[in-house]
Amino acid sequence: MRWWSELKYVVKKLNRRRAERELQEEIDAHLEMETQEKIADGLSREEARYAAHRALGSVALATEDSRAWWGFGRLEELSQDLRYGARMLMKRPGFTLVAVLTLGLGIGANTAIFSLVNTVLLRPLPIAQPEQVVTLNFGVPGRGVFPLIGYPEYTDYRDRNQALAGLAAMGMAPVGLSNNGINERIWGLHVTGNYFSLLGVGAALGRVIAPEDDLTPGGHPVVMLSYQCWQQRFGADPQIIGRSLLIGGRNYTVIGITPPEFRGTELASSPELWFPMMMKPGLEVGRGPLKGRTSPVSTIGRLKEGVSWAQAESALNLIAAQLGREYPQADKGQIVVLTQPGLFGAAMRGAVLRFTAVAMGVVVLVLLLACTNLVNMLLARASERHREIAIRLAIGAGRSRVLRQLLTESVLLALLGSALGLALAYGAVALAARFKPVFFGFTAIELQMDWRVLVFTLALSLLTGVLFGLLPGLQATRPDLIPALKNESTLGGYRRSRLRNLLVVAQMSLSLVLLLCAGLVLRGLLRAQQIDPGFNPRQAVEVSFDPGLQQYDRERGREFQRQALERVRSLPGLQATALTAHAPLTSGESGGRGIFIQGDEPKAATQAPIALTTSISTDYFSTMETRLLQGRDFTAQDDAQSPPVAIVNEAFARRFWPGENPLGKRFNFTTGKWIEIVGVAQNGKYSSLAEQPKPFVYLPLAQNYESKVTLIARGAGDPNLLTAAIRNEIHGLDGNLPLYDARTMVEHMDLPLFPARAAATALGGFGALALLLAAVGVFGVMSHAVTQRTREIGVRIALGAGSKEIFKLIVGQGALLVGTGVGIGLGGAVLGTRLLAKLLFGVSALDPLTFVGVTALLTATAFLACYLPARRATKVDPMVVLRQE
């Protein structure tokens, strides 16, 4: 109860005026009583009054010491320090501005990257007890695991395991939604009936998909809408439940809306529509002739209460072994690995972890640079405040008390910096959100600044405040009092400058590493833009469509594609038009297929060399302006009835028939009919601009039907008019078929360059920031050095040194620092830039031009930072200096 009475006391004394008055009155009363007593002893009133005062001592001291008990103690001291710190910061607005800006940039970069880490790795999914939910990955040891499995196998795991309270399956697929005359290809998720109950997710409106909606294949045309879909496409229509929607040419009844915060369990893919699994086209329900290899679904399970992660994993692996014995062809050697949901299983999780680690590393480096600068600035300031601190210590302030006050100042600076940093990060995140839709069509990654980000930033600013405040603080509170009070420069200053020199060297080397990385990536980008992708992206547009979304079967789909091509070709102003199943350099490129050559000895299919493939219409090569080096293009005669043919690229020909004429040679995809090579095309870039030439096979679309195709049209006109005209023609065939990814081929080329552009922007930005910080650091150190050496310089000039010698003296001191920093930085860069290899598009990680250029830039900037202080040094007037003694 003591704290309670103490609190009552302090609160009562909060009314200072009243407390003062009462104390005064009490002391007055005491004095008066004493006086009365003295009068009674026979003194006159005046004498008595005087005697009382003498006996009772100083009233001022009594009130002063009494007041000390009214306050909040430490808390009051803190507010005193804060007020004093704020005054000191306001007195030096230039210093404060530079410090806050520096910190703001450093902390802002960290906050922005942390908000990404938070979204991707830390924020729990909006489901019931997310820590119990796991994703199952399947695979063979040594060949990687993927979170995909055939639907029939899923049912085996679901029904046989005892470790999971439930196991649900889901599969993402594009669907065509027709609404108010607008047809769009959006993403839908087919989920098993237990999906929503397993996750513990309810409906915001209506009801969720239940087990009874998932019984017979094709028999449950019901759909749930995501909250965002409902808001954006249907104007949050409250009457939507029970309405019928035309999806993929079939009517579905809307049964519910998902909660706004729920976007599915995978961050990289959030669906707009949820369907029962049984509505998935081509779902193979039982173990049929396809051996469970089709209809891959991903699975998500909830651990039973009290079952650990490891127990569940070993229980599931027992089932995997059992299935391997029962279905050796499909499941032999399969293992199960559990991962957290959200990042598409184990493979992507690793990549994301690596990426975020590198990004966090870079921004921490930048913050370290900013801190180094602040340490430097504070050290410089501490030597200016030397006298103030010496006086404080001399009149009895403890070292810890002064240190606390100095730290309060630096933490105050850090807090101001983090406020600016938060604002900057908020802007950066908003900017990043605007770029997102261009590159990731269906991602659910929404960067948000939630409380975790705020706590992180606050902790970071306190940490940096202490970090950059402690060292200067310790230095400042350890002066030799006597010389400081006598206003003499001391040897202590020498020790201080050694520390500052070290910091500048560190800064120089850090910023050199960052700048070199940025320079290399930029060079890589320039290089990438000159790389010949094997086609001409200028003056061409593309539009994608998929008749399968409208339930066209193979025959009708092929006819649709043929008619669409014919109609577009009839448009005026087009040089050439063609279809391809996989446009080059698109994300999600088709996987490779194994190749057998006719006449080679037979081997296992898993041993076959791999080549990428696509199916194309006629005129593809003239449309893309890809050179056909040998043989002929496909013609209308190459159809389903005629013998199978293929056009291969040079790399393919060279790989299998080096030095021979490949025309007329035959191969197949490890099974099936032999395919004859009728042409050879030039090499191109297929999945990345940085890749080495890869074997590639073009097949006639007429012989190898693929439902999803991209139409490419070459013409000189306005690309917008061109795409509009193409859209018109295709809609003339089917008004409900969604068209998507309509853009120019130049825009198409932005996609493969995006990672390098993002990296160059980020590294360049951070590198420039680092350079600026380092320049400020060098300038600060050199100016301070000149101030410290003023007397020496004065003496030198008095003894006859010319301004040239003085200039050399100062610049030489700077050059030593810069040279050391550059040396260490180059060493670090040689080790570090290798990590960037993937973004460099063939530029060497030790590219001499970049190394020389960046080093020159840095050195020039550093020289400039030395120049001004050196100039000042030459202007020292020896008379003024020597008279100061």
Added chain:
Amino acid sequence: MVDIPLKSFMRKQKDKPIDMLQGTLDLLILRTLLFGPIHGHAIAKSIERTSQDVLRVDHGSLYPALQRLERRGLITAEWGTSENNRRARYYRLTTAGRKQLMTETGKWERLTEAIARILSPDREEA
């Protein structure tokens, strides 16, 4: 070099005598209040009289001590009227104060006995 003795000297001046006085004066005030609520002047007079003028209590130590004791909840204060019809603040011992007085008195007695034994061992024998 020079600063270390200087600083520690100052600390001696500042801390040590006050430390001694603080605890002792607090104890004496609590003891004085044991007989019922009285005002500041009476407390000072009582201590002086009882100690036969060996101890003198001035404002500078009395009033901070009263604030301290009140803050720690050992005494309470309220306004009243003095014997010669003046407004005065009367201090009263709280239960916590009474308890504190007991323990502190015990401690003090042990301390003085111990010091006395060390300073004049011959008296012990007698």
